[in-house]
Amino acid sequence: MTSASRLACAAILLAAPVAAQEKTMNVGFSTPLDSDYGVLASRFEELVEEYTDGAIDVKLRCCGQIASEDDAFKAMQLGTVDAYFVSQNNVSPHWPLMDVFVLPYTFEDTDHLVAVAGGPVGDTIREQLREATSVHLLTFGGPSYRDFFNSERPVETMADMEGLKIRVPKNEVMLATFEAFGAEPVPLAWSETPTALQTGTIDGGDNGTNVIQEMKFYEFAPYLTVLDHFAGFAPLLASDRFMSGLDDAQREAVMRAAREAGEFHTEYMIGRIEEVREWLSTEGGMSITRPDRAAFIEAAQTVQESFAAERGEDFKALLDEIRAAAD
Secondary structure, eight states: OOHHHHHHHHHHHHHSOOOOOOEEEEEEOSSOTTSHHHHHHHHHHHHHHHHTTTSEEEEEEOTTSSOOHHHHHHHHHHTSOSEEEOOHHHHTTTOGGGHHHHSTTOOSSHHHHHHHHTSHHHHHHHHHHHHHHOOEEEEOOSOEEEEEEESSOOOSSGGGGTTOEEEEOSOHHHHHHHHHTTOEEEEOOGGGHHHHHHHTSSSEEEEEHHHHHHTTGGGTOOEEEEEEEEEEOOOEEEOHHHHHTSOHHHHHHHHHHHHHHHHHHHHHHHHHHHHHHHHHHHTTOOEEEOOOOHHHHHHHHHHHHHHHHHHOHHHHHHHHHHHHTTO
16 A cells, blocks of 8 residues: 555544444442332433433442442542432531531421422532532432331330430431430441341431331331431432533433433422331331420420531521521
8 A cells, every 4th residue: 555545544534433432320329229219310320321312321330339328429529439329418528518408307398308409509509519529419319308216115205215326327417416316326337237236236227218118127126206307318429520521412411311310209209208107117017106396306406506506607508598498
């Protein structure tokens, strides 16, 4: 081949369109594939692949395959995990402002909770989280409540909490809340919780209603207490390394898919909460109590005010915005 021929071939190759390389997005979560996290993740997977015409292949990694929830946030900051569901209390050690969502009885009801996440406060959380940590909050997901369970006795009043050894995530607000309720909080990683409950190292804990069912905690803790003390979401977060590797159209498709999957999950979760509680009290064999909350709410108010004073003006401003959204 002559030099001219080689140059002509090279020019043709350079001019030829390059096929777009398929991107893989590994989405992790700590619970089983058929859990409520899995419902949101599956809908997100379906929509991302539809809106990108398959250019992004979402792989669901359940059951802590790629990280534990306790470690996932840092892994996303490092770029070693693409995306993960991290409960808000496990975001707080990395970004303390998230504790404004963790405070007990911050939300008056589910409508208030949904309005906050979908309104200006939710937008502020997204923007400030990304600026401070480089982690992207794709969707808050659907609302949920943490229900209390224990192996010792039914809780009819706050006095019944006294002396109970309660597993609490390593979150300052949650520790302070159970201390205010009169229990003995034990900070413990999620991965250690099932074994600690089975061996009696702890008497109980609190989790999303669905998680109590999915993890079969009713087999070891027959007493369920509905307090609605902590309300929250299942935030889906993504690393900046992954999001920065997308082109504008792909990034918009991912955000659209996350928004619509979150709306779908919100409707799903609103219908699920009482349904799962009913299952736990019948099929699960748990004895369910719904104490008068006045004393719990009074104790929670002291926790709210204490953290608002301690955490500074930005924290207090967000708390005030949340309270105003209830009007």
